[in-house]
Amino acid sequence: MLPPGRGAAARRPAPLEAGELLDGARTVVVLEGVNDHENIGSIFRNAAGLGVDAVLFGAGCADPLYRRCVRVSMGHALLVPHARFDDWRGALDLLADHGFTTVALTPRESAVPLADAVSADKVAVLVGAEGPGLSETAIRGSHVAARIPMSRGTDSLNVATAAAIAFYERVRSGTIDR
Numbered sequence: 001m002l003p004p005g006r007g008a009a010a011r012r013p014a015p016l017e018a019g020e021l022l023d024g025a026r027t028v029v030v031l032e033g034v035n036d037h038e039n040i041g042s043i044f045r046n047a048a049g050l051g052v053d054a055v056l057f058g059a060g061c062a063d064p065l066y067r068r069c070v071r072v073s074m075g076h077a078l079l080v081p082h083a084r085f086d087d088w089r090g091a092l093d094l095l096a097d098h099g100f101t102t103v104a105l106t107p108r109e110s111a112v113p114l115a116d117a118v119s120a121d122k123v124a125v126l127v128g129a130e131g132p133g134l135s136e137t138a139i140r141g142s143h144v145a146a147r148i149p150m151s152r153g154t155d156s157l158n159v160a161t162a163a164a165i166a167f168y169e170r171v172r173s174g175t176i177d178r
Contacts, residue, residue: 040073056083
C-alpha cells in the first residue's frame with residue numbers, strides 16, 4: 001500500500017472512437033509518434049486551456065493515461081476527450097469526412113505561415129515527435145503544411161510549445177470562443 005498522497009488507482013475508461021469525438025468538434029490535435037510523457041501531458045494542458053475539443057493519437061504515441069502524462073497535464077488528460085487510430089490515411093479521410101482542414105506543422109521553408117492556415121471553421125492540427133516530426137505520409141495527406149516563423153538559427157520548437165502556438169492562433173483568429 002502506498003503512503004497517503006503518493007498514488008492513486010482508477011479504472012481505465014472504455015476507449016472512445018475517433019469519429020465520436022469529431023461530432024461537434026471544431027479544433028482537434030492529432031499526434032504522430034509523440035512518445036514523451038511530459039510532452040503529451042503539456043499538450044493536454046495546452047489543449048484544455050486554449051479550447052481544443054479532442055486529442056487523437058496515431059501510431060507510436062505513449063499512453064496518455066500514464067501517471068506522468070496525467071500529472072504534467074494537471075489532470076486534463078482525464079478531462080479532454082481522446083482516442084487512438086492506427087491508420088493515417090483512414091484518420092485523414094475521417095477528418096475530411098467531418099469537415100476538418102488538416103494542418104501539418106513542419107519547419108519546412110515551403111510551408112505557409114501558421115497564421116494563414118488555421119482560420120477554417122474546423123481545424124485538425126497535426127504534430128509529430130521531437131526530432132523526426134511528422135511522417136511524409138501525414139504531411140502529404142494534409143490539406144496544408146504550416147510553419148511557425150522563427151528567428152534564424154532555430155530550426156524547430158518543442159512539440160508541446162508548437163501545438164500551443166497553433167491553438168493560440170485559433171483563439172487569436174476568433175475561431176475558438178473564449
